[in-house]
Amino acid sequence: MSDRAGIGETPLAVEHEERPELRHHFADVEQQRNAATLGMWWFLGTEIMFFGGMFCAYLVYRRWYFPEFAASSRSLDLIVGTLNTAVLICSSLTVAMSVRAAQLGKRKLQVQLLLATIFFGLVFLGVKAYEWDNKYKEHHIPTFSFNAQDLIKDNQKLFGLDKLQNDPAKLQEREAEIQRRSQIFFSLYFALTGMHAIHMVIGVGIFAVITWMAHKGRFTPEYHTPLEIAGLYWHFVDIVWIYLFPLLYLIDRRPGA
Amino acid sequence: MATAVVTTERKNYLNAEYGIRSWLLTTDHKRIALLYLLSITFFFFIGGFFALLIRLELLTPAGDLLTADTYNKAFTMHGQIMVFFFLIPSIPAVLGNFLIPMMIGAKDLAFPRINLLSWYIYIVAGILYLHCLVSGGVDTGWTFYTPYSSLFSNTHVVEAGLAIFIVGFSSILTGLNFVVTIHRMRAPGLTWSRLPLFVWSHYATSIIMLLGTPVIAITLVLVVLERTLNLGIFDASRGGDPVLFQHLFWFYSHPAVYIMILPSMAVMSEIIPCFSRKRVFGYTFVAMSSIAIAAIGFLVWAHHMFVAGISLYSALVFSFLSFLVAVPSAVKVFNWTATMYKGSVSFSTPMLYAMGFIGLFTIGGLTGLFLATLGVDVHLHDTYFVIAHFHYVMVGGAVMGYLGGMHFWWPKISGRMYPEGWGRLAALIVFIGFNLTFFPQFLVGYLGMPRRYWQYPPEYQVYNVLSTAGASILAVGYLLPMVYLLWSLRYGKPAPDNPWQATGLEWRTASPPPTFNFDETPEVTWEAYEYETMPLPDEVTLER
Ligand SMILES: [Cu+2]
Numbered sequence: 001m002s003d004r005a006g007i008g009e010t011p012l013a014v015e016h017e018e019r020p021e022l023r024h025h026f027a028d029v030e031q032q033r034n035a036a037t038l039g040m041w042w043f044l045g046t047e048i049m050f051f052g053g054m055f056c057a058y059l060v061y062r063r064w065y066f067p068e069f070a071a072s073s074r075s076l077d078l079i080v081g082t083l084n085t086a087v088l089i090c091s092s093l094t095v096a097m098s099v100r101a102a103q104l105g106k107r108k109l110q111v112q113l114l115l116a117t118i119f120f121g122l123v124f125l126g127v128k129a130y131e132w133d134n135k136y137k138e139h140h141i142p143t144f145s146f147n148a149q150d151l152i153k154d155n156q157k158l159f160g161l162d163k164l165q166n167d168p169a170k171l172q173e174r175e176a177e178i179q180r181r182s183q184i185f186f187s188l189y190f191a192l193t194g195m196h197a198i199h200m201v202i203g204v205g206i207f208a209v210i211t212w213m214a215h216k217g218r219f220t221p222e223y224h225t226p227l228e229i230a231g232l233y234w235h236f237v238d239i240v241w242i243y244l245f246p247l248l249y250l251i252d253r254r255p256g257a
Numbered sequence: 258m259a260t261a262v263v264t265t266e267r268k269n270y271l272n273a274e275y276g277i278r279s280w281l282l283t284t285d286h287k288r289i290a291l292l293y294l295l296s297i298t299f300f301f302f303i304g305g306f307f308a309l310l311i312r313l314e315l316l317t318p319a320g321d322l323l324t325a326d327t328y329n330k331a332f333t334m335h336g337q338i339m340v341f342f343f344l345i346p347s348i349p350a351v352l353g354n355f356l357i358p359m360m361i362g363a364k365d366l367a368f369p370r371i372n373l374l375s376w377y378i379y380i381v382a383g384i385l386y387l388h389c390l391v392s393g394g395v396d397t398g399w400t401f402y403t404p405y406s407s408l409f410s411n412t413h414v415v416e417a418g419l420a421i422f423i424v425g426f427s428s429i430l431t432g433l434n435f436v437v438t439i440h441r442m443r444a445p446g447l448t449w450s451r452l453p454l455f456v457w458s459h460y461a462t463s464i465i466m467l468l469g470t471p472v473i474a475i476t477l478v479l480v481v482l483e484r485t486l487n488l489g490i491f492d493a494s495r496g497g498d499p500v501l502f503q504h505l506f507w508f509y510s511h512p513a514v515y516i517m518i519l520p521s522m523a524v525m526s527e528i529i530p531c532f533s534r535k536r537v538f539g540y541t542f543v544a545m546s547s548i549a550i551a552a553i554g555f556l557v558w559a560h561h562m563f564v565a566g567i568s569l570y571s572a573l574v575f576s577f578l579s580f581l582v583a584v585p586s587a588v589k590v591f592n593w594t595a596t597m598y599k600g601s602v603s604f605s606t607p608m609l610y611a612m613g614f615i616g617l618f619t620i621g622g623l624t625g626l627f628l629a630t631l632g633v634d635v636h637l638h639d640t641y642f643v644i645a646h647f648h649y650v651m652v653g654g655a656v657m658g659y660l661g662g663m664h665f666w667w668p669k670i671s672g673r674m675y676p677e678g679w680g681r682l683a684a685l686i687v688f689i690g691f692n693l694t695f696f697p698q699f700l701v702g703y704l705g706m707p708r709r710y711w712q713y714p715p716e717y718q719v720y721n722v723l724s725t726a727g728a729s730i731l732a733v734g735y736l737l738p739m740v741y742l743l744w745s746l747r748y749g750k751p752a753p754d755n756p757w758q759a760t761g762l763e764w765r766t767a768s769p770p771p772t773f774n775f776d777e778t779p780e781v782t783w784e785a786y787e788y789e790t791m792p793l794p795d796e797v798t799l800e801r
Contacts, residue, residue, distance in 0.1 A: 025364035025442075025773070035367040035441040042433050042467055050471035053505050054479075057490055060501060143487045180489075181496040187488035191479060 021223050033225045040229040044236045051195065051240055058188050058247060065181045066251075071155040072185035073251035075140065077131060081249045084127045085241065091120035092238045095231045098214075102224040107217055110227075114211040117234070121204045128197055132190075141190065142183045152178055158252075192244055199237045206230050269672065269769040284369035285772055290355035291670075292376050293346060296383065298739075300342040303390075305732070307335035312694075312725040320712035328711035329396035330412065336399030341421050342383060344655055345513065348520030349466075350379075350431055352662045353459045355670060357435060359763035360453050362444025362781065364773040367437040375430035382424035389416035398709065400510070403491040403502040407483040415484055418477040425470045428516075432466030435459055444762070446781035453761050453785045454543050458523030461547035465512045465519075465554065473509035476502065500565055507558035515554045517651055518618070519547060521658025522589055525611050528665050529593045531759045532608035533600030534793065536786045539592045546585035553582040563634045572631055579629035586622050590615060601793070605757075606680030610661030613688045617653025621646060624699065639709075642702030645695045653691055660687065660738060667742060668752030672769040675749060679741045687734035693727025758794040760786055 019029050026032040062069045098113035132141075139147035152175055156162050159178055164171040210230050213219065219227055270287045273279075280288060310331045314322045323331060354372065358365055366372050389395060395417040397406040406414050439460050443452075480502070482488045489495035491502045530537045537543060559567055559575040593615060602608070624646040627633050637643060667675050701720035706713055713721070755764040766775050 023369075025366075025369065027778070031441060035437050038440055039368060039433055039437045042436055046429055046433075046467050046471045049468050050475050053472045053475035053508075056505070057479075057501060060498065061490075061496075065496060142489055177496075180494070183489045183495050184497055187482075187490050187497075190486075191482060191488060191490070195475075195478075 019223070021218075021225075029223065033223075036225050036229055037232075040232045044232065047199075047236060047240075051192075054188065054192050054195070055243075055247075058192070061184050061188065062251070065184060067155070067158050067160070068151075068178055068181040069185050070252035071151045071158055071178075072140075072182045072189070073249060074155070074253060075138065075151060076189075076249050077134065078249055078253070080127060080131060081245060084124055084131075085245050087120050087124050087127070088238050088241050091117050091124070092235055094120065095234050099224070099227055099231050102214070102219045102227055103221050105221045107214065107219075110214045110219065111211060114207060114214055118204055118207050118211065121200055121207070125197060125200055125204075128193065132193075135186070135189075140186050142187050146179075146183055146186070148179045148182045151182055189248055192248065196237065196240055196244060199240070203230075203234050203237050206233065267767055268771060269767060270772045271672070271769050273772045282373075284365070284373055286354050286358050286366050286369065286372055287670075287770065287772075289372050289376055290351050293350040293354060293379070296376070296379060297343050297346050297351065300338050300383065303387075304335055304338035304343055305735070307331045307338070308728065309732070311335060312728045314711055315713070315721045316725045318713050318715045318718050323711060325711050326396065329398075329709070330394040332709060333396050333398050334390060334394055337395070337417065337421065338386070339651075340399055340513070340517075341424050342379075342386065344517045344651055345428055346379065346431070347517075347655065347659050348524060348662060349435070349459060349462055349516075350375075350427075352524065352659075352666060353435065353462075353520060354431070356666065356763055357438060357456060357459060358442070359766065359770060359774050360456055360761055361439065361442060361447055362762050362775065362779045363438065363442035364775075364778075366434045367442055368434050371430050372434055375427040375434070378427040378430070379424055382420045382427065385416060385423065386420035389413045389420060392416075400506060401477065401480060401502075402506075403480060403483070403499040404493060407480050407491050407502075415481050418481045422474050422477045422481075425474045428466050429470045432463035432470075435463040436467065439463075444779050444781055447762075450541070451781055451784050452544075454526035454537060454540070454547075455523040455761075457544040458519050458526065458547045461551040462516055462519040462523075464551050465516050469509040469512040469516070469555070472505060473513075476505040476509070479505075500562070500567070503562050503565055504559065507561045508555070511558040511561065512551075512554045514647070514650060515550055517655040518658075519550060521614065521618075521655045521662075522547070524658045524662035524665070525589075525593060525614055527759070527761065528607045528611040528661055529596050530786045530788060531665075531757050532605055532611070533597045533602050534788050534791070535596055535600040536788055537592065538595035538598075539588075540785065542588050543592050546588040549585040550582065553578065553585070557582050557629075560629050560634075563631055564638045576629050576631050580626060583622060583626055586618075590619055590622075604681070606675070606677060606684055607661045607665035609681055609684035609688075610657050610664065613684065613691075614654060614657040614661065617649050617657060617688075617691065621649030621653055624649065637702065639707055640702035641698040641706045641708055644708050645698035645702060648695045648698075653695070657687070657691075660684070663738070663742070665757070666763075667745070668756045669763060669768050669770070671742075671746055671749070672752050673745045673749030674752050674756065675738075675745045676741050679737065683734055683737040683741075686730060686737065690727050690729075690731030690734050694724050694731050695727070697721070697723040697727075756794060758791045760788060760791060 022029050022032060026035070094113045094116040098110050098117065101107075101110040101113055135141055136144065138150065139145055152159065152161065159174065161171060161174060164174060207230060210227055213226060270285055274283075280292065283289060283292075310323060311328070314320070314328055314331070316322075320328070354366070393413055395410070395414055396412045397410050397414055397417075401414070401418065406418075439452075439456055479488065479490050483491055489497045491497045491499050493499055526537060526543055557575060557579045559571060560579045563572050563576075593611075604612075624642070628637055628643060628646060664675060664680055667673070697720035701717050701724075702708075704717065704720075706717045706720075752768045754766065754768050756768075757764075762779055762781070763770075765779065
């Protein structure tokens, strides 16, 4: 809640002429930069609420249907998921380094780092598509002939099915229940990772523009606000994944549990 | 002679540029406000048309004018259009957009291009909704309750849901622009404690827009995915929970009521001191009550779900919190009343709307407490009592504030005075028509008439006839300002810069203002509402 300090110290007309990036309705570059950054932080606040609705649903159902969630979570590919997490963390690193390169005025390095960011982003999306395709082949998408038989076979103890072996009626009932409830996990899995992927696609689009601007030499050590706030967005999308990964992949992987 | 007048006319935001391009590509917050004004007025009349169908159908006990299915669509689309395409953008996107930069001494909002983008998003959503409407409409009720909306309805739920999803982003971007503008663009010397209460109230509104709207956005996306891709999150047959939908829906839609009413309270806090010629009573309390409403307003949503099978203990907590949120609203009402007390009150048109607002909002708010009471709610839930309650808040509150504000700032917006006599007459007609429409609904609801039915037992007819009669009077009250405000654009007296001798910064620039609002950035050394130092306006002096 800072007040505008220092207005009137620089002759405004002079600054407006010298700084082509300064838009007419701002008093000085500092004010413009502060406004853009604050705007992005508030926007990220709305994004938290956007994902928050789904996280809320996740928490409720995970508490209600823990065995189904744990079993479904085990069917996700842990190694691929971990690698993808590493790829995304690398992309955040290159973003942070490109901001530093802009501060130091190294244009070529900046562009290279931004291209690396886009590359990592695309790798993440490609791997995600591969994982979804696997789910499709395993009949784990609620839309297409969903089938939880493999989950039931692999998690007898977790579901408590071993105790029902001599009661076929109850066993069948429980299996039907698992078939229904595990769809809730996968509904949330696709909604959450799908929304995250859409944000990644938008991020790659934004960074394509930013890379082009960097290539044209638009960013100087004094002015690189677009790069900074695009970076904020990228880090945010990255952090969402940092939460999604344990919530979806690591519910309960203890062997034999 | 005529040419001489034209050449000496001051440059302002209206005559700075001409042509359709200069409007559709403008980034001037004042012009964007007018674009919003035209669009929401259009949707107000479409929503009003559905209200007309509803009131005509309910004139007789039998379902004779519409089929049951058409009636379902009529009340659904009345609600959705009025809430999402009229009330939520109304005061913020028109008056807030126009006034906030001027009130804080800025040249524009922080992000002028995003401001224009938000209008285009609104238009895209509006066209999508109109397409949904003409291709058959939607019948889920404005609330989109699952599982009806996700599994059973055969109407255009996906299209309506997407339209409302999209229009939400226009509201998010408006809120974002306001928050950043209020933080970063204030003129030198304009500290937070010197801000007009209009700005404080819009600040609170914007926070709700920013933190609430994304939740309904994702909720509607999940309903759309449930219909299109067969996800099961709200599907009870797979273990999903339809009540979870209600939680997520009301998490936004209760605070949305404050998106509608807080801006109206913002208008009140400007009109009442001005026409009482007094500093607003308890400035800090009025400012902080806006923030309190925004904060507590997020914690009361389940009072819509007392009969939906939530646990008794959570119902108790939500009932208590709903009572609590009434306190800051009451603080405002008491402070406005205290502002008028021993003031030099004049009954100009904006003040008539303001006084109407205080009365009607008080009734609307207090009947809300009936509904927040657990036992009483079981009797009143889903009856016309609820309908009457929220129309007292949203129409008696929000729309009265909108009309009052439009009159108060019309001289600034258009540079013309509206005809005062007609203005007062219309305000009176609106007040009478409104009460005749909605007061009988309290009674008939208490007697047990449920909402959303297109036929009813004959003993309820007298209340419904009164209500329909009131609605036709109300319609006249809404059409009159349309006519004389348009008339005044051509024939109204040219407005002086400060016709009401009001204190805000927006009155210290020309009427209509120049494109960048002020010739020189003002420096503020005074507090808001220093009416003791202001001379009386001409009209007011004449009257007494
Ligand atoms: Cu509510």
